[in-house]
Amino acid sequence: xxxxxxxxxxxxxxxxxxxxxxxxxxxxxxxxxxxxxxxxxxxxxxxxxxxxxxxxxxxxxxxxxxxxxxxxxxxxxxxxxxxxxxxxxxxxxxxxxxxxxxxxxxxxxxxxx
Amino acid sequence: xxxxxxxxxxxxxxxxxxxxxxxxxxxxxxxxxxxxxxxxxxxxxxxxxxxxxxxxxxxxxxxxxxxxxxxxxxxxxxxxxxxxxxxxxxxxxxxxxxxxxxxxxxxxxxxxxxxxxxxxxxxxxxxxxxxxxxxxxxxxxxxxxxxxxxxxxxxxxxxxxxxxxxxxxxxxxxxxxxxxxxxxxxxxxxxxxxxxxxxxxxxxxxxxxxxxxxxxxxxxxxxxxxxxxxxxxxxxxxxxxxxxxxxxxxxxxxxxxxxxxxxxxxxxxxxxxxxxxxxxxxxxxxxxxxxxxxxxxxxxxxxxxxxxxxxxxxxxxxxxxxxxxxxxxxxxxxxxxxxxxxxxxxxxxxxxxxxxxxxxxxxxxxxxxxxxxxxxxxxxxxxxxxxxxxxxxxxxxxxxxxxxxxxxxxxxxxxxxxxxxxxxxxxxxxxxxxxxxxxxxxxxxxxxxxxxxxxxxxxxxxxxxxxxxxxxxxxxxxxxxxxxxxxxxxxxxxxxxxxxxxxxxxxxxxxxxxxxxxxxxxxxxxxxxxxxxxxxxxxxxxxxxxxxxxxxxxxxxxxxxxxxxxxxxxxxxxxxxxxxxxxxxxxxxxxxxxxxxxxxxxxxxxxxxxxxxxxxxxxxxxxxxxxxxxxxxxxxxxxxxxxxxxxxxxxxxxxxxxxxxxxxxxxxxxxxxxxxxxxxxxxxxxxxxxxxxxxxxxxxxxxxxxxxxxxxxxxxxxxxxxxxxxxxxxxxxxxxxxxxxxxxxxxxxxxxxxxxxxxxxxxxxxxxxxxxxxxxxxxxxxxxxxxxxxxxxxxxxxxxxxxxxxxxxxxxxxxxxxxxxxxxxxxxxxxxxxxxxxxxxxxxxxxxxxxxxxxxxxxxxxxxxxxxxxxxxxxxxxxxxx
Numbered sequence: 001x002x003x004x005x006x007x008x009x010x011x012x013x014x015x016x017x018x019x020x021x022x023x024x025x026x027x028x029x030x031x032x033x034x035x036x037x038x039x040x041x042x043x044x045x046x047x048x049x050x051x052x053x054x055x056x057x058x059x060x061x062x063x064x065x066x067x068x069x070x071x072x073x074x075x076x077x078x079x080x081x082x083x084x085x086x087x088x089x090x091x092x093x094x095x096x097x098x099x100x101x102x103x104x105x106x107x108x109x110x111x112x113x
Numbered sequence: 114x115x116x117x118x119x120x121x122x123x124x125x126x127x128x129x130x131x132x133x134x135x136x137x138x139x140x141x142x143x144x145x146x147x148x149x150x151x152x153x154x155x156x157x158x159x160x161x162x163x164x165x166x167x168x169x170x171x172x173x174x175x176x177x178x179x180x181x182x183x184x185x186x187x188x189x190x191x192x193x194x195x196x197x198x199x200x201x202x203x204x205x206x207x208x209x210x211x212x213x214x215x216x217x218x219x220x221x222x223x224x225x226x227x228x229x230x231x232x233x234x235x236x237x238x239x240x241x242x243x244x245x246x247x248x249x250x251x252x253x254x255x256x257x258x259x260x261x262x263x264x265x266x267x268x269x270x271x272x273x274x275x276x277x278x279x280x281x282x283x284x285x286x287x288x289x290x291x292x293x294x295x296x297x298x299x300x301x302x303x304x305x306x307x308x309x310x311x312x313x314x315x316x317x318x319x320x321x322x323x324x325x326x327x328x329x330x331x332x333x334x335x336x337x338x339x340x341x342x343x344x345x346x347x348x349x350x351x352x353x354x355x356x357x358x359x360x361x362x363x364x365x366x367x368x369x370x371x372x373x374x375x376x377x378x379x380x381x382x383x384x385x386x387x388x389x390x391x392x393x394x395x396x397x398x399x400x401x402x403x404x405x406x407x408x409x410x411x412x413x414x415x416x417x418x419x420x421x422x423x424x425x426x427x428x429x430x431x432x433x434x435x436x437x438x439x440x441x442x443x444x445x446x447x448x449x450x451x452x453x454x455x456x457x458x459x460x461x462x463x464x465x466x467x468x469x470x471x472x473x474x475x476x477x478x479x480x481x482x483x484x485x486x487x488x489x490x491x492x493x494x495x496x497x498x499x500x501x502x503x504x505x506x507x508x509x510x511x512x513x514x515x516x517x518x519x520x521x522x523x524x525x526x527x528x529x530x531x532x533x534x535x536x537x538x539x540x541x542x543x544x545x546x547x548x549x550x551x552x553x554x555x556x557x558x559x560x561x562x563x564x565x566x567x568x569x570x571x572x573x574x575x576x577x578x579x580x581x582x583x584x585x586x587x588x589x590x591x592x593x594x595x596x597x598x599x600x601x602x603x604x605x606x607x608x609x610x611x612x613x614x615x616x617x618x619x620x621x622x623x624x625x626x627x628x629x630x631x632x633x634x635x636x637x638x639x640x641x642x643x644x645x646x647x648x649x650x651x652x653x654x655x656x657x658x659x660x661x662x663x664x665x666x667x668x669x670x671x672x673x674x675x676x677x678x679x680x681x682x683x684x685x686x687x688x689x690x691x692x693x694x695x696x697x698x699x700x701x702x703x704x705x706x707x708x709x710x711x712x713x714x715x716x717x718x719x720x721x722x723x724x725x726x727x728x729x730x731x732x733x734x735x736x737x738x739x740x741x742x743x744x745x746x747x748x749x750x751x752x753x754x755x756x757x758x759x760x761x762x763x764x765x766x767x768x769x770x771x772x773x774x775x776x777x778x779x780x781x782x783x784x785x786x787x788x789x790x791x792x793x794x795x796x797x798x799x800x801x802x803x804x805x806x807x808x809x810x811x812x813x814x815x816x817x818x819x820x821x822x823x824x825x826x827x828x829x830x831x832x833x834x835x836x837x838x839x840x841x842x843x844x845x846x847x848x849x850x851x852x853x854x855x856x857x858x859x860x861x862x863x864x865x866x867x868x869x870x871x872x873x874x875x876x877x878x879x880x881x882x883x884x885x886x887x888x889x890x891x892x893x894x895x896x897x898x899x900x901x902x903x904x905x906x907x908x909x910x911x912x913x914x915x916x917x918x919x920x921x922x923x924x925x926x927x928x929x930x931x932x933x934x935x936x937x938x939x940x941x942x943x944x945x946x947x948x949x950x951x952x953x954x955x956x957x958x959x960x961x962x963x964x965x966x967x968x969x970x971x972x973x974x975x976x977x978x979x980x981x982x983x984x985x986x987x988x989x990x991x992x993x994x995x
Contacts, residue, residue, distance in 0.1 A: 031138065032145045050142060050167070051174050055181040062182055062189070077145060080138045 016056050018099060019046065021065065021084065021092040028083035030073055031057065057082060065091050135178060139171055197508045207481060208513065211474045215517025215563060217879055218470035220524030223548065223556045225463040225872070227529055229456050231546035232448050238374030240313025241404075245443040246411065248280070248401040248418070252435045262401045265394035266425060266433065270401070273421045276414040277403040281308035284399050285688075288360045288382065289648050291846050298646035298850040299342070299381040301360065306385050309337075309371070311404045314378070318343075319354045319369030326385040334365040335385065340373040342381035360384075361648040375542065376446050377402075394432040395778070415440055447541040455869050455949055462617060465610045466876045467563065469883045472603045472610075474567035476887055478510060479600055480894050481571075510568030511561070518560040522548065525556075532868075539865035570599060597895055604887045605931040608972070611877070611884040612935020612964060613942060618870070618877035619960040620946055620953065625870045627952030628863060634795025634804055635684060636725025640855035641829035642683060644820045645840060645847050657817025660843060661717060667839045668823070673832045676824040678720030679812065683820040683851075685799045685862050690714070693779035694808060696764040711760055711806040712797055713777075715740065715816050720809075721755075721792055723822040724855075729758055731771035731790030738811035741777065741786055752777075752786035755809040761791045763806065777808065799862040801951055822855070829854045869949065881971060884931075889975035892924035896983045903983055904991025913984040920983045924976035932968055936961060 023029065023037040034057075035048045060066045065088035073079040084092065143164050150160035168174065201208040236242055248270065250262050262270075267282045274280065281304065288301040306322040315321055316337060326335050336358060338347075347353050356367045360382065371378050405414055418438040425433040448456070526548060533544055548556075651657035661679060668677040682688050694711045718734045721727075739750040754775065761770035770788045777784040794804035812818050825832050833852055840847055853861075896903070903916055943955040953960075 030145075031142045032149070050139070051177065054139070054174050055177040058178045059181040059184075062186065073141075073145060075145070075148060077141060077148075078137070079141045079145065080134075 015046070016048065016052065017060065018092070018095040019048075020056060020060065020082075021088060021095065024066065024082055024084050025089070025092055028069075028071075028081040030071075030079035030081050032079075033073075034082065060088070064088075131182075135175055139168070139174060143168055143171075193505055193508055194512075197505070197512050200509060201512060204481060207477060208516075211477060211513045211567075212516040212520060214470045214473055214883060215514050215560075215567075216520035216524055218467040219514075219518050219521030219556060219560055219563065220528065221876060221879070222463045222467050222559055223522060223525035223552060224528045224532070225456075225459050226555050227525070227546040227548055227552045228532075228540065228543060229460055230549070230552055231543065232456055232541040233453060234551070235542065235545065237376075237443055237446065238314065238372065238378070239443070242443045244405045245312065246403055246405065246414070247441040247443070247446065248403055249439045249441065250397060251437045251439050253437050261397040262399040263394045263397050263432070264389070264392040264399055266436070267399055267401055268388055268392060269425060270418070270421055270438070273424065274403075274414075274417055276406055276409040276417040278406045279307045279311040280401060280403040281305045281311040282399040282401045283308055283377070284386070285380075287646055289362075289646050289846065289848060290382075291359045291362065296846050296848040297346070298644070298848045299360075301382045301384060302377075302380045303384050303386040306387065308383075308402075309378075311402055312378070313404070314372055316369035317372045318351070319367070321369060322383075322385040324387075326387070334363060335368045336360070336365045337369040337371060337383040338367060339379060339381050339383070340371050341379060343370045346381075358382075362650065394429060411440055411442065451948060452539065452541060452865065454945070455865065458617065458946065458949065459869070459872055462614055462873055462876045465614050466880050466883075467559065468566075469607050469610050469880050469887075471563050471566040472607045473883045473887050473890075474510065474513065474563075475570040476600055476603045476607075476890055478506075478567065478571040479596060479603075480890060506571050507565065507568040510571070511564035514560045514564035514567070517563075518556060521560075522553075522556065537864040537868050538861050540868055570603070597891075597898065600891045600894065601927040604884070604891050604927040605934065607880075607884040607887045608928050608931025608968065609935035609938060611880040612932055612968060613939050614873070614877040614880045615964040615967065616935075616939040616943060616960060617946060618873040619964050620943060620950060620955065620957060621866070621870045621873050623953050623957060623960055624950040625863070625866050628800045628866060631796070631800050631952065633800055633859070634726065634793055635855065636824075637855040637859055639825050639827065639829050640724065641823040641825055641832060641836075641852070642821065642855055642858055643833075643836065643852040644683065644850050646850055647817060647819050647847065651817055655814035657819075658812070658814045660847075661812065661817055663843060664839065665717070665719065667843075668836070671832065671835055671839075673826045673835070674823050675826060676719055676723040677821065678723030679717040679818040679821045680720050680724075681715035681812075681816075681818045681820065683858070684724065684795065684797055684822075684855075685858050686851075687820060689798060692777055692808070694760070694764070694806075695776045695779045697774040697776050697785055709760070709763055709806055711756075711808050713808045713810060714797075715810045715812050715818050717812050717818060720822065723824050724795075725824070726795055727793045729791045729793060730761075730769060731755070731788070733790055733792070734809075734811040738789075738813075740813040740816040741784055741810050742815055744813075744815040750813075752784065753789045753811065754786045755790040755792055756788055757805065757807040757809075758791055758794050759804055760806040760808065761788070775808075800859060801863075801866070866949075866951075881968065884968075885971045885975045888924060888928050888972050889978065891927065892920065892976050893979040893982075895923060896920055896979045899983075900986055900991045903986050904988040907986060907991075908988035916984045916986075917980050920980035921973075921976050924980065925972060928968070928972035928976075932965055935968075936965070 019038050019042070020034060023034055023041065029037060031050070031053060035050075035053055038046050038048050057066065057068075061068055061082070065085060066082045067085050068080050068082050070078060071081045146167060147157070147161045147164040150163055151157045155163065237245075239245060248262065250266060262282060264282070267280075271280045271282075283302050283304040286301045286303060287298055290297045290299045304322070306324045306326060309315065309321050317340070319337070322335070322337065338353065343349060343353065347356075350356075353367050353370065358365050358367060365384070371383070373379075403414075405411070409417075415438075418440070422433075422436050422438055425436050529546055529548070533546070537543060647657055647660070651660060665677055668674050680687075682690055689712050691710050691712045694709060716734065718736060718738070721733050733755060734753075738753055741750070741752040741754065743749045754777070756764075756770060756775070764770065764775060765773055770791050773788050774785050775788060777786055792809070795807070796802055797805035797807060810816070823829065823832065823836070830852075833849075837849055840849055903911075906916065939961070940956060947955045
């Protein structure tokens with residue numbers, strides 16, 4: 001299978017999932033809005049390109065974390081909206097906990113030396 | 114290679130709806146991106162270009178999305194599969210039990226399917242078999258419908274009809290093949306030149322008969338070999354063409370070899386016969402087939418033949434009075450109505466068995482489902498959709514059915530080989546039955562159906578709303594009351610279907626016992642049968658009679674032989690030669706217009722004694738009696754016949770038949786003969802047929818016979834070497850054929866019935882076993898669930914007997930309901946068995962009562978164990994569980 005060609009993929013993939021889950025926890029969004037919201041909340045650290053966004057969305061939908069439906073965008077354009085499922089909410093909680101643990105661990109590890 | 118595989122995979126996974134959806138999604142994304150940019154002040158066309166650029170190639174994105182989706186689907190599937198497998202291996206006993214039941218069910222189904230396919234579905238080995246028909250002469254005004262054709266009538270029909278592309282006739286015969294290896298009796302069919310062309314087949318080797326091949330000319334004697342015979346006798350020799358064979362001392366050249374198959378092309382040797390001006394019009398010896406001309410329907414051909422019949426009736430008022438023709442479609446050539454019906458009964462029976470297996474597995478899975486409620490509840494809590502959950506539960510039953518199918522196919526293969534090795538007669542093309550793609554396809558379909566059916570109830574039982582309740586209850590391994598009722602319902606259905614099957618099997622067993630024990634008329638114990646195939650020269654100048662007399666004389670010196678006789682057509686197995694017969698007397702003219710049809714047999718004087726037919730009146734034949742036919746160049750003999758008892762009653766009512774005269778071949782030859790004796794009736798056409806009306810004619814110089822019956826002391830087969838030695842000494846070129854004890858002849862004739870009995874009994878037994886485990890399972894489950902309640906009852910003073918009675922009534926309720934339903938169903942269905950039964954009615958009280966008693970007993974046994982366990986419940990322990 002072809003891998004999306006963008007820098008730091010390995011790190012990004014795990015990060016991307018949790019970011020998508022996070023921004024969708026507030027409200028259902030369509031693809032472009034998700035991308036913009038992620039850029040916004042990470043202070044433009046992560047610019048998610050459609051080439052990585054859509055595979056991720058579809059993968060998460062298949063995994064049962066997201067569900068999608070067609071709706072109207074803020075500019076009255078037809079767009080596909082994604083929202084979290086119960087399993088998605090659970091997944092978000094799990095990953096958040098994990099990230100918290102990792103960041104605490106990393107922070108303390110880096111401080112020691 | 115890899116690329117091609119990927120392409121195929123892509124096409125398989127490409128779903129149009131999904132593709133459209135994805136297209137729209139990406140399109141709307143791009144449009145919004147462009148809008149965003151133009152809002153930021155870039156001019157619209159530049160914005161669009163920039164947006165497109167940012168999409169990095171839409172196709173690439175789509176490809177990635179597809180890959181992700183396929184990957185995830187496979188991953189989910191694999192993980193579900195792993196989970197199911199883990200679940201199954203955790204419950205090893207249950208899984209093995211379920212797979213075994215399915216293996217039995219699917220194995221049985223596959224066996225029946227393969228036999229059914231070979232007999233009824235597999236097309237005949239001919240071109241456009243639906244355009245082929247068999248033609249038969251009839252004299253419906255005289256109640257005769259099954260007659261063959263006379264030779265002359267065949268040639269007339271062939272030239273006068275307007276509805277057949279080709280009509281061909283054949284005549285069955287046997288011949289001695291000598292020289293080139295040991296003398297052998299072979300089946301030898303004479304066919305008209307167009308016979309194979311009518312069937313639409315051509316020889317695999319050499320040529321077909323041409324219309325100029327004429328069997329009567331010596332020099333161009335040609336034969337075509339049957340495929341099986343070519344392989345067995347000549348080892349499939351590819352250079353067989355041109356070889357000279359000696360048939361009945363006549364030299365014949367092999368010109369062709371037929372393709373394999375049946376019917377009608379499975380004889381050993383074929384010879385051509387052509388038109389004869391002096392063809393016989395009175396002896397019905399030929400079978401006739403025809404291929405309908407394009408555009409002609411069977412009805413059209415029937416009408417056309419009625420026209421021909423009317424002409425013949427007028428032209429030949431003697432032989433063809435009242436002539437008519439009937440047509441039989443090719444589909445009936447292999448399987449008789451009864452064989453067809455028996456196969457359908459088997460299909461019904463095996464479906465019932467499979468259904469019981471499904472119900473039973475559903476039942477077991479339901480029981481286990483209870484203990485799994487918690488697991489399922491957790492899954493629901495985690496957000497698994499209902500559809501996904503059902504798929505998860507179904508996957509288990511499907512896996513079970515896959516295991517079951519694999520084992521079942523192995524079982525089926527073995528069973529089929531076993532059945533084929535039993536050399537059963539009368540099941541069409543049994544030897545051809547195999548696990549071919551059609552059969553395998555059916556089995557796989559059935560397996561999937563079974564998986565879905567047996568998984569359906571457990572799947573629907575997945576808690577829809579009460580997740581919390583299920584999680585709470587899960588630990589206690591109890592099920593809902595509703596589930597208990599569902600399981601009782603399944604058991605009721607199982608018992609009902611078992612009842613059906615057992616009644617079917619019981620009726621067939623009873624009927625078979627009647628068949629075996631019916632008075633056959635003959636004595637079959639210690640009787641040896643064999644035939645000596647005489648060459649044509651034996652039928653001239655009294656050579657055959659000379660041989661017979663010397664043979665009988667030698668046999669009379671063998672101490673083990675009590676009596677020896679010979680007949681023209683072997684009882685039960687032989688061809689049935691018949692004639693119209695009437696009494697010649699002033700008083701009895703009532704049969705004049707419609708003379709009864711009686712079989713005729715030429716016999717030696719010792720025949721009645723050898724075959725054990727009692728002489729009731731008058732005398733048997735002696736050495737001075739002669740055949741009814743005059744020998745060429747000799748004066749007419751005094752014509753004398755012996756008749757069977759029923760025929761005597763029919764012709765002469767209560768008068769003494771001895772001394773009276775009868776007209777033989779009534780309506781054809783009108784030969785008058787004197788009745789000199791009356792012998793007992795016999796079931797000439799086999800135990801399943803009514804005692805035959807028979808006329809016995811004495812053998813003689815002009816009419817030698819070649820089917821022998823010996824009454825022996827002790828084992829009849831023990832005298833075979835002696836007999837062989839005597840025959841070899843008299844004429845080394847005479848082969849002995851079809852050597853069997855009379856018992857074996859009867860045994861073989863009952864093959865179809867035995868086949869049905871064996872299979873249906875096996876199915877019935879299996880069904881009962883499954884139903885019993887079902888009853889046991891449900892009761893054990895219910896009692897387990899009620900442990901606390903029973904403990905309370907005991908604590909409140911219920912006696913052990915009370916508890917036991919309660920358990921029993923709970924367990925027996927679904928069983929009794931099932932038996933009642935089964936009995937009603939059996940009453941309704943058993944009429945379809947009627948034509949397969951012999952000597953008993955479809956509603957045979959004895960069978961119904963036996964089946965009811967049997968099921969009752971097994972149900973009780975199934976209830977006793979859980980019932981007794983219930984009585985041993987210790988209230989203190991039971992109440993603590995709660």
